Structure formats: structure tokens, C-alpha cells
Amino acid sequence: MTTHASTAPVIVWFRQDLRIxxxxxxxxxxxxxxxxxxxxxxxxxxDGDWEPGGASRWWxxxxxxxxxxxxxxxxxxxxVKRGYSLSILRDFAKETGxxxxxxxRRYEPSTIVRDKNIKGALVKDGIDARSxxxxxxFEPWQVLNGKxxxxxxxxxxxxxxxxxxxPPAPAEAPKKLKAPAKKIQSVSISDLMLLPKINWxxxxxxxWKPGELGARENLEEFLxxxxxxxxxxRDRPSVVGTSRLSPHLHFGEISPRTVWHAVRETxxxxxxxxxxxxxxxxxxxxxxxxxxxxxFPLTTSAPLRHEFEHFPWADDKEALKAWQKGKTGYPLVDxxxxxxxxxxxxxxxxxxxxxxxxVKDLLLPxxxxxxxxxxTLVDADLANNTLGWQWSAGCGADAAPYFRVFNPxxxxxxxxxxxxxxKLWVPELANLPKPWFHNPWEAPAEVLKESGITLGKTYPKxxxxxxxxxxxxLHAFKSLKAVAAK
DNA sequence: TGAAATGTTGGGGCG
DNA sequence: ACGCCCCAACATTTC
Numbered sequence: 001m002t003t004h005a006s007t008a009p010v011i012v013w014f015r016q017d018l019r020i021x022x023x024x025x026x027x028x029x030x031x032x033x034x035x036x037x038x039x040x041x042x043x044x045x046x047d048g049d050w051e052p053g054g055a056s057r058w059w060x061x062x063x064x065x066x067x068x069x070x071x072x073x074x075x076x077x078x079x080v081k082r083g084y085s086l087s088i089l090r091d092f093a094k095e096t097g098x099x100x101x102x103x104x105r106r107y108e109p110s111t112i113v114r115d116k117n118i119k120g121a122l123v124k125d126g127i128d129a130r131s132x133x134x135x136x137x138f139e140p141w142q143v144l145n146g147k148x149x150x151x152x153x154x155x156x157x158x159x160x161x162x163x164x165x166x167p168p169a170p171a172e173a174p175k176k177l178k179a180p181a182k183k184i185q186s187v188s189i190s191d192l193m194l195l196p197k198i199n200w201x202x203x204x205x206x207x208w209k210p211g212e213l214g215a216r217e218n219l220e221e222f223l224x225x226x227x228x229x230x231x232x233x234r235d236r237p238s239v240v241g242t243s244r245l246s247p248h249l250h251f252g253e254i255s256p257r258t259v260w261h262a263v264r265e266t267x268x269x270x271x272x273x274x275x276x277x278x279x280x281x282x283x284x285x286x287x288x289x290x291x292x293x294x295x296f297p298l299t300t301s302a303p304l305r306h307e308f309e310h311f312p313w314a315d316d317k318e319a320l321k322a323w324q325k326g327k328t329g330y331p332l333v334d335x336x337x338x339x340x341x342x343x344x345x346x347x348x349x350x351x352x353x354x355x356x357x358x359v360k361d362l363l364l365p366x367x368x369x370x371x372x373x374x375x376t377l378v379d380a381d382l383a384n385n386t387l388g389w390q391w392s393a394g395c396g397a398d399a400a401p402y403f404r405v406f407n408p409x410x411x412x413x414x415x416x417x418x419x420x421x422x423k424l425w426v427p428e429l430a431n432l433p434k435p436w437f438h439n440p441w442e443a444p445a446e447v448l449k450e451s452g453i454t455l456g457k458t459y460p461k462x463x464x465x466x467x468x469x470x471x472x473x474l475h476a477f478k479s480l481k482a483v484a485a486k
Numbered sequence: 487t488g489a490a491a492t493g494t495t496g497g498g499g500c501g
Numbered sequence: 502a503c504g505c506c507c508c509a510a511c512a513t514t515t516c
């Protein structure tokens with residue numbers, strides 16, 4: 001095959017690396033001097049229980065369009081296909097005479113199995129099938145403790161990982177790509193039917209710019225000042241105090257190496273060094289999530305701590321619905337759930353609050369929350385989503401102890417003191433004066449009347465009393481310990 | 487990356 | 502001047 005290397009094309013199989021910068025698979029292909037065929041295969045069935053949800057599909061549609069435009073400019077258009085990855089890759093390699101297929105790794109359990117299988121089949125066909133690390137700072141198998149086992153505690157993982165390797169500097173995009181000699185059949189991105197049939201994506205469109213350029217812009221804006229106060233401002237949902245890179249990182253529109261090095265670079269020269277370290281640590285949390293998913297693949301649906309299999313979860317679909325719709329009667333919770341529904345994203349501080357509320361106040365299974373987030377988040381990511389929910393439920397690695405129950409009222413007063421966030425997303429409370437927008441159920445009758453609010457009509461009464469719910473949750477947890485002791 | 491309950495301390499009012 | 506009490510502020514423990 002090496003004899004054909006300059007004329008036989010290389011297929012670059014795009015997946016969750018929808019960018020042309022710092023893309024090892026693409027760069028290796030371009031540097032080989034051979035014609036490069038960029039390929040995307042839409043095969044959601046292969047994601048098993050975790051087919052991309054509605055918000056993710058919307059994002060993917062737009063991200064693919066941007067990638068296609070960038071690849072056009074580089075000289076070799078994106079080929080889009082629909083079907084089973086294995087048969088498409090084999091047939092397509094045959095059809096084009098490709099001698100190689102390159103891709104960047106993904107780490108979801110079902111993807112790993114699939115990709116291993118594909119690699120084996122392609123190699124059997126005599127094809128140079130190679131995978132690269134384009135999506136992580138540290139490979140999950142690189143970071144192990146003294147006993148050669150995966151870390152289960154973040155601080156230990158963080159220390160070990162950052163001591164072990166310093167992430168390589170990002171590589172630039174290829175200047176141009178050699179196109180294959182023959183024109184190649186492709187379906188159009190619209191044919192993949194990724195966009196919703198009913199147009200509910202208006203809020204997403206207002207909020208986001210999918211694609212590599214949008215990712216760059218968010219990074220630039222973050223670096224131009226926000227990052228310096230990240231440590232404190234990241235906790236205030238009414239403020240743009242975070243990088244808002246999560247969906248871009250999920251789809252690989254920007255590499256974690258790029259973000260890591262950009263932040264490190266400014267850390268040398270300007271202020272906010274502590275805040276920048278805090279941010280870098282968050283990037284390592286993302287790594288930790290992938291590390292855990294790789295080593296504990298069952299945790300997408302089962303608790304890592306087995307005693308939680310016996311947890312007495314409630315089975316209340318009405319309560320779930322109230323939570324999903326942002327009608328729990330707790331303004332901060334409702335604001336978060338409505339922000340999610342409207343924008344496909346939720347501020348991280350509020351994610352912790354709504355997750356705690358679902359799991360501890362409503363006693364509903366964390367898996368229900370994970371599924372809802374999966375469908376509604378534009379940054380839905382199996383590793384991060386799994387870690388987040390297991391952490392909130394107290395059943396995961398390095399999880400918040402179960403008795404750590406967030407008080408939605410205190411969180412609201414602490415992090416949204418002026419109610420800006422609440423009033424943005426729960427406009428029916430807009431006229432309520434301080435402090436009653438935090439806790440309308442405790443507001444004097446005349447205040448409610450003046451603000452045009454009738455509890456139970458214009459805004460719900462709390463669906464559960466937090467004080468009672470907290471005791472109930474602690475009691476449920478105690479029963480679990482009793483079972484575990486037997 | 488929690489919150490509530492309980493314990494401790496120390497300043498000030500007051501007899 | 503002194504002891505007592507109250508209570509806010511802070512610290513520690515517990516869930």
C-alpha cells in the first residue's frame with residue numbers, strides 16, 4: 001500500500017472532532033501528501049441507549065455545515081453518508097481506492113466496541129486504519145495509581161495527571177487539502193433530518209453559534225477578561241462568568257489542548273492567576289469524567305457505588321414533569337429548567353441546584369434527570385453527564401456525600417441576590433420585590449397581590465416543602481446504610 | 487462545588 | 502468593680 005501512498009486517498013472519518021485546527025487525524029492525512037477525503041457518517045443507532053438528543057442534533061446540523069464550508073475552502077469537500085459505519089467505511093474505501101482511514105478517538109462504551117471492530121475489519125482489508133487523540137488532554141489509560149488502577153478521587157487524579165504529562169501544544173490547520181481525482185457522491189446535511197420538525201430551536205439559535213468560529217469567539221471573549229474573575233463570577237448565573245465552551249468541546253469544534261494552552265499563556269502575563277488555575281482544573285474535571293467512563297462503562301445507567309442499587313427512589317411522573325417544565329414553585333430551580341429548555345444550556349451552579357432538587361427533594365432517580373439533560377442540552381456529553389448526575393446523587397466517584405442537600409432558597413439568595421436570573425427566566429415573578437422573588441410562598445398576601453401573583457395560578461406553590469424533603473432524603477439514605485450493613 | 491445543629495467565645499448591658 | 506446574662510459571631514460537629 002505504501003507504493004500508492006501519494007495517489008491513493010486517505011479518508012478522514014470525522015465524528016466528534018468537527019474542526020480543522022489541531023486535528024491530528026486530519027493533519028496526519030494532509031501531511032502524507034495523498035488526496036484527503038473528509039467523511040462524516042450519521043449512524044445514531046450505533047450510540048446504543050445514548051442516541052443524540054434533540055438539542056444535540058440541532059447543534060450537529062449547524063456544526064457540520066460550518067465544517068463543510070471550512071473544508072470546501074481547504075479544497076476537499078466533506079462527504080456525508082447515512083448508515084452503518086463499518087459497511088460504509090469498507091465500501092467507501094473500496095470505491096475510492098483509499099489506502100488509509102484516520103480518525104480521532106471517542107470514549108463512549110458503545111463507540112469503543114464499535115471502533116475496535118471497525119479497525120480490525122479495515123486492517124483485514126489491507127487498509128491503514130489509525131486512531132488519534134484529538135479530544136482529551138490525557139488518555140484514560142495513561143493515568144493510573146500505584147496499583148495500576150484508575151483513580152476514583154478527583155484531587156488524586158488531578159495531581160497525578162498534571163504531573164505525568166503536559167498536554168502537547170495545539171497544531172495548526174492544514175493550509176490546503178488535495179482533493180480526490182474523482183467527484184464523490186454525498187448526501188446533503190439537510191437529508192440527515194437533524195433539525196426539529198416543529199421549530200422549537202429559536203432560543204438555541206439566539207444563544208449559540210455552532211462551529212469552530214463560534215468556539216474561537218467564545219474562547220477569545222473569555223480570555224479577554226471573564227477568566228480573570230472566573231473563581232467567583234462563575235457561580236453567578238445572571239452573569240457571563242464562564243467560558244460557555246461546553247458544547248463546542250463536546251463536538252470537538254475546539255480542542256482541549258487549544259483551550260489549555262491559551263489559558264496557560266495568559267496566566268504568565270496578566271492577572272487572575274488563581275482564577276485561571278481554577279478554570280484549568282475544570283478542564284481536568286472533563287478529563288476525569290472521560291477517565292471514569294472509560295474505566296467504569298456501566299455507570300451511564302448504574303450507580304458506581306453498588307449500595308445505591310437499593311435506594312428507595314420515588315416513582316412520581318407528575319413531579320418529574322413539574323421539574324422538567326420549571327414549575328416546582330422554587331424560583332431558582334424553575335429558572336434553571338426554563339433556561340435549559342430555551343437555550344439548550346444551563347449555568348453550572350444552577351445545574352447542581354436542580355439536580356439536588358430532583359434527586360433529594362423529589363427523591364426521583366438520577367437517571368431520569370440524566371435522560372432529560374441528555375435530550376435537552378446542546379452540550380450533552382455521556383462522560384460529563386454521567387459524572388455530574390452520579391456526583392449529585394452521591395452514588396458516584398468522589399461524589400458529594402448524600403447528606404449534602406442544597407437548599408434552593410439559600411442558593412438563590414447567595415448566588416442570585418438581586419434576582420436578575422430568576423426574573424429573566426421566570427418573568428411572572430418580575431414585579432416581586434426583594435427578597436420575595438426567592439421565596440414567593442412566604443411573601444405577605446398584599447405583596448403578592450400588588451405584584452399580580454396568585455400562588456397556585458400564575459405561579460405554582462412549592463411542590464414539596466424543602467425542610468420536610470430534606471428530612472425524608474436523609475431518612476432514605478439511612479435506610480440504605482442499614483441495608484448495606486446486612 | 488451544603489446546610490443545620492451544636493458548641494465556644496467575647497463584648498456589652500445591667501444589677 | 503464584678504458577675505451574670507444575652508446574643509452575635511465564629512467554629513465545630515453532624516446529618
